[in-house]
Amino acid sequence: MGIQIRSIAPSEFLQWAAVLALAFTETSPKDERERWKREWEDESQIGRCLAAVEGRDIVGTAASECFDLTLPGPAVTQASGVTAVGVVPTHRRQGILTRLMQHEMDGAAERGEAVAILYASETLIYGRFGFGPATLHAEYTIATDRPDFIDPTPPPGTLRIIDGQTALKILPPVADRHVAVQPGAIRRSAPWWNAWIEEGKPQDGMSERFYVTYANPDGDVEGYAAYRGKGDWSRGYAHDTIRVNHLIATTDRAYSALWRYLITLDLAGEVTASGRPVDETLRWLLADSRRMRTTWLSDGLWVRLVSVPAALESRRYTAEGALRIGVRDAFRPENSGTYLLHGGPDGARCRRDAGAPDIELDVARLGSVYLGGVSFSRLARAGHVAERSSGAVQRADAMFSSPIEPWCPTSF
Ligand SMILES: CC(C)(COP(=O)(O)OP(=O)(O)OC[C@H]1O[C@@H](n2cnc3c(N)ncnc32)[C@H](O)[C@@H]1OP(=O)(O)O)[C@@H](O)C(=O)NCCC(=O)NCCS
Known part of the structure; x- marks a missing residue:
């Protein structure tokens, strides 16, 4: 049939x-x-x-x-x-x-x-459809027996624990401000927030989800954390696990204040946070940074350029430059060809071009470099990018690199 x-x-x-x-x-x-x-x-x-x-x-x-x-x-x-x-x-x-x-x-x-994104259940599925891994996700486990920060003075401001219904009002605008500057992040809809708050009930043997916000001395909320806990008295003393579900900060002081709160929770033995960026600043705040271990590292968001020129014109480029990119796309052959990209911090133009390419790569590799978290030179070393004109890979790196590591804090 x-x-x-x-x-x-x-x-x-x-x-x-x-x-x-x-x-x-x-x-x-x-x-x-x-x-x-x-x-x-x-x-x-x-x-x-x-x-x-x-x-x-x-x-x-x-x-x-x-x-x-x-x-x-x-x-x-x-x-x-x-x-x-x-x-x-x-x-x-x-x-x-x-x-x-x-x-x-x-x-x-x-x-x-112009772009498609996804999370893959397995690494081998989506490359053939033109998707490439573009961000990484890390999990950190922090032992809380030495919770000191290098700077012992917590930032000024107020931490406040709020319930789910209050969180529904306060958190979305904070998250939106973070999304606006974070490459790789996606804006969450009102139905997404409703469903997320509804899921806040106890689950998997862990507590309900708790919400804590940080407000600066003027009272502006600059970040929040959402977490669950699980008691463990099997050692004869409390060694609870705290699982951080989200920690979103729009300022450095919010980031520091929220991590301090989580790591110094009474009864906690370890704090685990997954789906985190690879450049987690916490390591540089902790006095004993070895107490923070990376316990998982994997691909995060996968990216596919559905329309190569429209996608390349949508982003900005760190360094001004021009590049002829030869793209192979076996799954959507109409995308295959050479494109001339002029890009810079203020915008980009991209169109098909008859000239010889400076670099050549598969569309899935272009997906990997698109958000600026993976360099052309690394892919070239792995044999995935061919340099056809001298210095082109270095030029591509300078254009595509992102000063902010791409990260998507939301799964879907
Ligand atoms: C992954 C899944 C959707 C694939 O569906 P499918 O209909 O079997 O895929 P197709 O027959 O179209 O496969 C196309 C190609 O991908 C390969 N492929 C598919 N799934 C694969 C996997 N999990 N690992 C490695 N290769 C895979 C096939 O072998 C085939 O290769 P070929 O073209 O060389 O013969 C299916 O196996 C599934 O439902 N898995 C469990 C749920 C899941 O992981 N979903 C994905 C969520 S992100």
């Missing part, structure tokens, strides 16, 4: 979500699926849910969400955030995901979303 790829009707959402759970071999309680449906209905997102259908059965799922993605500059582009990808175990390796991804990329191009 043939497989058809189509959008789902809202009445099919719960069945569609159950198929996704099956693909992930996960339980998906009905109330959770209903909450998800409400969130996506509010965002008019259900029209962007694709299904691979065989007869009356859904055998594959994929969806996308339109995000404002911050680019180096800072600048903003509308990105297609691909999510909810799954194929039922009986139908794997028959090309269903490939067809779903063709629909996803065509849809993004039609809507004018």
Whole structure:
């Protein structure tokens, strides 16, 4: 029987979500699926849910969400955030995901979303579709037995613990100010915030989620942390685990004040924070920085240039320069070709060009360097970038590098 790829009707959402759970071999309680449906209905997102259908059965799922993605500059582009990808175990390796991804990329191009982004469950899946890892995620575990900061004086200002409903009012504008300057970050919608606060109940044997804000001496909120705790008395003394869910700071003093709060919580033995940037400044604040260990490091956000010239024109460039980039794109061959990019701190122009390229690379590698967190020279050393004119890789590095390490604090 043939497989058809189509959008789902809202009445099919719960069945569609159950198929996704099956693909992930996960339980998906009905109330959770209903909450998800409400969130996506509010965002008019259900029209962007694709299904691979065989007869009356859904055998594959994929969806996308339109995000404002911050680019180096800072600048903003509308990105297609691909999510909810799954194929039922009986139908794997028959090309269903490939067809779903063709629909996803065509849809993004039609809507004018020049960039697609995603988080990958496995590293080997998405390179063939032109995605490259563009940010890293780290997890840090901080032993709290020596919590001293190099500067013993905490920043002036006020820490305040707030409940979920208050958090819903106070946190979004703070997060938005952070997103506006953080390359790789995406702006969260009101339905996202509602769903996130709803998920704040106790889970996985951990406490409910607690919210703490930092306000400067004028009373302006400059950052927040959200965390859960789990008691552990098995050693005969308290050695609780604190799991930091989010720590967002728009100023250095907010950053320092919030970390001090978390690391000095009574009864805590260790503080774990995952999904964090690789350039976490905390290491440079702690007197005994070895107490902070990197316990996980992995790829974070993957990026795909759906339209090469539109994507390259959307961001700003650290150094003024011109570069002819030869791009290979096997999955969307219409993207393949040579592009002349003129870019600088104030903007960029990019168009197809008949000249010989200065550098050549696959579109997935261009996705990796796009946010400025991976250098062309590193990819060249790994054999992924070919330098065709002398000095071009160095020039590309100077243009594309970002003074702020790209990081996406939000999963989707
Ligand atoms: C990942 C998944 C969606 C792939 O679906 P699929 O329909 O089997 O994929 P396709 O048949 O279109 O595969 C296309 C190619 O990718 C390869 N591929 C697919 N999944 C892969 C994986 N997990 N690891 C390595 N290669 C993979 C296939 O072998 C095939 O290669 P080929 O073109 O050389 O033959 C499916 O296996 C799945 O649902 N996995 C569990 C849930 C999951 O991880 N989802 C992704 C969330 S980000």
